[in-house]
Amino acid sequence: xxxxxxESVAKxxxxxxxxxxVSFTVDHxxxxxxxxxxxxxxxxxxxxxxxLELPTAGRILLDxxxxxxxxxxxxxxxxxxxxxxxxxxxxxxxNIGFPLKCQNVPRAEIRRSVEETxxxxxxxxxxxxxxxxxxxxxxxxxxxxxxxxxxxxAFLMDEPLGALDSEFRRLMCGELRELHDRIDATTVYxxxxxxxxxxxxxxxxxxxxxxVEQIGTPQEIYDRPxxxxxxxxxxxxxxxxxxxxxxxxxxxxxxxVDGVPVAMPELFEDRAxxxxxxxxxxxxxxxxxxxxxxxxxxxxxxxxxxxxxxxTTANGRLKARLPSSQTxxxxxxxxxxxxxxxxxxxxxxxxxxxxxSLYEGGAHG
Amino acid sequence: xxxxxxxxxxxxxxxxxxxxxxxxxIADGEFVVLxxxxxxxxxxxxxxxxxLExxxxxxxxxxxRVVTGAVPAERDVAFVFQQYSLYPHLTVYDNLAFPLRSPxxxxxENTIRRRVQxxxxxxxxxxxxxxRATALxxxxxxxVAIGRALVxxxxVYLMDEPLSSLDAKLRAELRLELKRIQRELGTTILYVTHxxxxxxxxxxxxxxxxxxxxxxxxxxxxxxxxxxxAYVASRLGTPAINLIPAxxxxxxxxxxxxxxxxxxxxxxxxxxxxxxxxxxxxxxLARVHWVEHLGDxxxxxxxxxTHSLVTLADPAQELKAGDEVSLEFSEPLYFDQAGNxxxxxxxxxxx
Numbered sequence: 001x002x003x004x005x006x007e008s009v010a011k012x013x014x015x016x017x018x019x020x021x022v023s024f025t026v027d028h029x030x031x032x033x034x035x036x037x038x039x040x041x042x043x044x045x046x047x048x049x050x051x052l053e054l055p056t057a058g059r060i061l062l063d064x065x066x067x068x069x070x071x072x073x074x075x076x077x078x079x080x081x082x083x084x085x086x087x088x089x090x091x092x093x094x095n096i097g098f099p100l101k102c103q104n105v106p107r108a109e110i111r112r113s114v115e116e117t118x119x120x121x122x123x124x125x126x127x128x129x130x131x132x133x134x135x136x137x138x139x140x141x142x143x144x145x146x147x148x149x150x151x152x153x154a155f156l157m158d159e160p161l162g163a164l165d166s167e168f169r170r171l172m173c174g175e176l177r178e179l180h181d182r183i184d185a186t187t188v189y190x191x192x193x194x195x196x197x198x199x200x201x202x203x204x205x206x207x208x209x210x211x212v213e214q215i216g217t218p219q220e221i222y223d224r225p226x227x228x229x230x231x232x233x234x235x236x237x238x239x240x241x242x243x244x245x246x247x248x249x250x251x252x253x254x255x256x257v258d259g260v261p262v263a264m265p266e267l268f269e270d271r272a273x274x275x276x277x278x279x280x281x282x283x284x285x286x287x288x289x290x291x292x293x294x295x296x297x298x299x300x301x302x303x304x305x306x307x308x309x310x311x312t313t314a315n316g317r318l319k320a321r322l323p324s325s326q327t328x329x330x331x332x333x334x335x336x337x338x339x340x341x342x343x344x345x346x347x348x349x350x351x352x353x354x355x356x357s358l359y360e361g362g363a364h365g
Numbered sequence: 366x367x368x369x370x371x372x373x374x375x376x377x378x379x380x381x382x383x384x385x386x387x388x389x390x391i392a393d394g395e396f397v398v399l400x401x402x403x404x405x406x407x408x409x410x411x412x413x414x415x416x417l418e419x420x421x422x423x424x425x426x427x428x429x430r431v432v433t434g435a436v437p438a439e440r441d442v443a444f445v446f447q448q449y450s451l452y453p454h455l456t457v458y459d460n461l462a463f464p465l466r467s468p469x470x471x472x473x474e475n476t477i478r479r480r481v482q483x484x485x486x487x488x489x490x491x492x493x494x495x496x497r498a499t500a501l502x503x504x505x506x507x508x509v510a511i512g513r514a515l516v517x518x519x520x521v522y523l524m525d526e527p528l529s530s531l532d533a534k535l536r537a538e539l540r541l542e543l544k545r546i547q548r549e550l551g552t553t554i555l556y557v558t559h560x561x562x563x564x565x566x567x568x569x570x571x572x573x574x575x576x577x578x579x580x581x582x583x584x585x586x587x588x589x590x591x592x593x594x595a596y597v598a599s600r601l602g603t604p605a606i607n608l609i610p611a612x613x614x615x616x617x618x619x620x621x622x623x624x625x626x627x628x629x630x631x632x633x634x635x636x637x638x639x640x641x642x643x644x645x646x647x648x649x650l651a652r653v654h655w656v657e658h659l660g661d662x663x664x665x666x667x668x669x670x671t672h673s674l675v676t677l678a679d680p681a682q683e684l685k686a687g688d689e690v691s692l693e694f695s696e697p698l699y700f701d702q703a704g705n706x707x708x709x710x711x712x713x714x715x716x
Contacts, residue, residue, distance in 0.1 A: 037532075170604070174666070177655075193533065198659045219680060222660030235660055237537060283661045299541050301566035304589045304602050305631045308566075310541060321661070324586070330548075 002063050002153035002186045003028050004049065009058030011044050018044045020210040021058070026154075026188055026203075031180050033197040034190045035233070036207035042190045043158060045207070049188060050079045050156050062153065078152040080160050086131045086143055092118070093127040096145040103150075117149045120182060140172055144179065154186040161196065173199045194234050198222070206230050222281075224359050225344060228351040231279050237308055240285075241277040242315040243348065248276070255345065258314045260292045263340035265358035271347075276354075278315075279344035282308060285320035287328075291335030300328045311336065368393045368553045369414060369521045374423030376409055383409040385577040387423070391521065394551040396544070400564040400600060401574035407557040410574075411523045414555065416440050428520050438469065443514035447526040450510065451498040457509055458494040461485065464517050484512045487546055504535040511543070515550075524556040528563065540566055561601050565589070573597045595704040598627045604664055604675040607633070608700070613670055614649060620699050620707045627698035633676040635665065635690040648691040653684050667692075 004026040011019040019041040026032040034042040047053040049060055051072035060068045067075050086095050097114045105113075118124040121141045126134065131142060140161075147155060160176075161169045177200045180187050191197055197204050198218045205215045206229075214226040225231035231239040244257055248271040254261040255278060262278065295311035295318060307324045310317060311334065318336065322328065345354045353359060370390040376383050384406040391397045399407040412418040414425055416437035424433045432440050443464075451460050461481045465472045472480075485491040488508045493501060498509065507527060514522055528536045528543075544567045547554055558564055564571045565585045572582045573596075581593045585601075592598035598606045607628045611619055614626055635651075649669060657664040658680065665684055667674040669692070678684060699707040 174655075174657075195659070199657050199664075218658045218660065222658075236533070238534075281661060299545065301541070301544075302585045302589075303562065303565055304585075305629070 003061075004032075004154060004186065004188065005059075005061040005064075006045070006049060007059045007061070009045065009048055009055045009060065011041075011048060011053060012056050017210055019048070019055075022207070022210075022212050023058075024205050024212065024215055026186055029184050029186055030202045031177065031187045031189065031200055033201035033204045034188065034207060035192070035194060035197040035204050037192055037233070039209075040207040041210040042207050046156050046158055046188060046190050050077055051075045052079070076153045078147045078150060078155050080144075080147045080155060080157040086139060086146075088132055091128055091130050092123065092134075092142050092145075095131055095142050096127075096149050099146060099150050113149050113151075114145075117145045120148070121145050121179070136168060137171070137175075141175075144176070148179070148183060148185075151183075154188065155180075157187065157189040159191055160189075162191075169193075169196065170199075176200065195236060198234070206233060208233075223342070224353070225279070226353050228277060228279070228346045228348075228353075231344060231346070231353075235281060237282055237319045239279045239281050239344070240316070240318040241279050241346070242313065242318065244276050244278055244315060245273070246276055247271065247273040248345075248354070257293060262293065262338055262343075264343040264345060265341055265356040267345070268355035268357070268360060271354070275348035277346045277348045278338075279346055279353075280318065280338050281342065282319045282321035284339035284342045285311075285318060286322070286337045286339075287320070287326070287334045288337035289335050291337050293336045293338075294333055295336055296333050297328055297330050300330060368395075368428055369555065370426040371410070371414070372424045372426065374410075374413060374420045374425065376413060376418060376420050382577050384413065384420075387577075387579050389572060389579060389582065391553060391555055394553055396547050396554045396556065396567055396569045397572060398556045398558060398564040398568035398570075399572045399574055399579075400558060400561060402559055404576075405574040406577040407559075407574055408525055409577075411444070411525055411555065411557055414440075414521070415442050415444050415523055417444075441520040443517050443519040443522050445511055445514045445522065445524040445527045447529055451506060451513075453497070453499045455498060456494065457485075457490060457496050457498060457501070460498050460509055461494075461512050461516055464513055480516050484515045487515070487549070488512050488542070503531055504539065507531060507539065508542075515546070515552075521553045521555060524554060526558050526560075527556075529558070529560065536563075543567060561603070565601065573600055591706075592627075592698065593706050595625055595627060595700040595706075598698060598700075602629055604630050606630075606698075607674045607676075609669065609672055609674065611699075613672055614694075615647065620709055622701045622707050623699035624702045625700040625704070626694075627700060628674075628694055629696070630664070630675050630677045632695045632697070633674065634693040634695075635667070635676055635678065635684075636693075637688065637690055645693075648693055650689055650691055653686055653688040653690060655686055656684055 006022060006024050008021050008023050009019060010021050022045055036042045044053060048055045051070055059066055093114055096117055097110045100110045100113060118127055123138060123141050126138060131139060161172050173196055201218055203215060203217055204221055206213045208229050214221055214230050222234055242257055244255060246255055248267055250267060250270050252267040254263045295313035297309060298312055299310040301308045302324055305324060306321050309320045309322055309328050368391055371387050374387045375385055401407050413420050416435060424431050427440055458481055461484060462477050465477045485494055490505055490508050493505060528539050540563060568585055570582060571585055571588050573580045575596060581588060581597045589601050595608055609626045611623045611626055651667040651669040653665060654668050655666040663678045663680050665676050665678045701707050
């Protein structure tokens with residue numbers, strides 16, 4: 001299908017800079033997710049890509065062609081809002097065929113396209129039903145059908161699953177991704193839900209305050225977050241941070257936390273005395289009676305296979321993902337072990353990750 | 366003595382039976398969560414206890430007193446709704462004090478101040494007492510709404526999805542907070558949600574509801590590990606339990622009544638056939654359809670004949686779409702034709 005290039009795009013509304021120089025490339029056939037909290041500029045970025053907003057600066061290229069100034073109708077892109085918006089007075093066939101009818105496509109061709117689309121979505125047996133009587137899942141499929149029936153070069157989706165309850169959302173995530181693969185589409189999808197992003201994306205761009213904080217595969221972003229913002233936004237529960245005061249040297253392989261040396265990936269830079277945050281994911285924390293790094297258990301949340309245990313330490317709160325077979329008592333003091341090769345270290349004032357063997361080892365560039 | 370009890374309570378709205386023969390006893394200081402999809406009858410149950418609805422049959426007992434015919438004001442309950450419903454023109458302090466200033470209570474301002482202060486500290490909003498309610502963030506507003514219920518110290522708190530309008534992060538924070546507050550104060554809470562994580566993490570006991578019926582009541586661990594039906598098994602666990610037609614697993618060694626085998630994602634072990642020698646030769650083979658990367662773990666979507674399965678795999682395990690893998694199972698749950706659990710006592714065999 002299409003390659004989308006967004007180059008140094010910026011957008012201001014009056015005095016407010018919503019997007020401040022965003023660049024990314026979405027490859028042919030990729031599923032690209034822009035992830036961020038509300039107000040981070042992700043919707044504005046998507047709307048500029050669609051041609052619904054004109055950028056203040058920068059360029060947008062669709063298959064190499066500069067479309068920055070073209071209106072949405074001239075871009076051959078389908079923009080999908082919340083998927084529940086169907087026309088209640090029309091049946092399934094009419095709902096799916098509507099975009100083609102608007103373009104004055106001949107009736108026989110509409111019929112053919114609608115039936116092909118319905119087969120793709122496995123709703124061809126529902127074509128003559130009214131949308132009112134359909135299950136939630138089938139309604140979503142009809143709405144998707146309406147988006148894909150035109151076979152545009154790319155799909156831009158703005159939180160299409162936002163209105164659904166969590167379990168149904170998980171189900172639709174799988175279906176959306178599968179559909180994307182089946183029709184070989186290029187998709188840009190925005191969400192504030194990190195699980196949706198992790199589950200569907202080939203690559204994720206995380207935005208914060210109008211800027212891209214990091215672009216990478218889900219695993220890369222999870223394992224090597226470039227900033228505390230990213231580390232905190234990804235993961236459920238997110239990464240925990242222990243505050244440390246230290247002077248650091250290139251080649252260091254441990255850092256003192258509350259007077260206890262904690263092993264970490266080899267550091268690749270020198271830093272003067274300052275405040276740092278040692279970042280650890282919950283699955284990389286375990287209890288070790290012998291450890292001198294101590295904390296007090298303040299909560300345990302049972303999740304079936306695992307439990308999330310919250311521990312307070314002299315340097316901050318930590319969350320541990322432990323097997324639920326392990327007995328944990330609220331109020332008890334425990335020793336903590338952190339998996340050395342998976343620790344991140346951040347500059348506490350800028351939030352940026354320090355270079356280390358973890359970050360430079362497997363990362364691209 | 367149970368603080369709150371429903372005895373065989375039913376309620377219909379026209380032709381719809383919203384609650385059918387529900388019996389439930391909530392002990393003093395217990396946190397009970399009713400879990401179910403939209404339309405399961407959870408909210409109706411809360412409204413029946415609060416006195417906002419009258420049951421067609423059955424009785425409601427609060428602190429040993431039958432209150433079935435009593436109006437809401439005569440019942441010692443506090444209701445927290447999904448929407449904040451604060452008074453926008455009042456400060457946080459006045460919002461919290463409001464229930465205490467009701468003419469029915471005649472509480473003096475000194476006592477009120479003490480109570481409001483106490484609750485505000487508990488909820489970490491003591492710095493915000495002077496703010497207008499509208500000047501708060503969503504999480505703070507919902508804390509105030511919960512606080513307004515807490516100042517009253519009723520026999521039971523009824524909470525109807527109080528966290529569902531918050532974003533995921535805040536929801537996770539308030540979950541922990543609410544559980545802490547409940548434990549510290551020893552309050553009795555009946556809490557309604559469709560979110561299984563809320564139910565699992567906060568409840569002393571979970572009641573799983575569907576179509577107006579309480580299907581199973583038990584601790585989170587009981588519900589997760591010993592579900593009484595395929596329905597309950599599928600309500601808890603992310604990703605959901607795999608329910609596989611028994612004939613796909615070859616039938617040998619299965620209880621005769623078993624029609625469906627439930628396998629939690631963590632109870633399926635996959636390995637490439639070449640990798641290991643000790644795999645039984647009759648282990649079912651499946652094909653990797655899709656690997657979902659979630660950071661701490663991968664969900665591997667498999668095709669076993671015509672059936673889809675999901676299992677967990679360590680991110681280090683290299684798998685890609687199209688790979689053939691053999692499956693080994695542990696701790697299977699068996700369900701009969703009707704979806705009810707088939708007990709196999711003391712047997713933990715390989716399926």
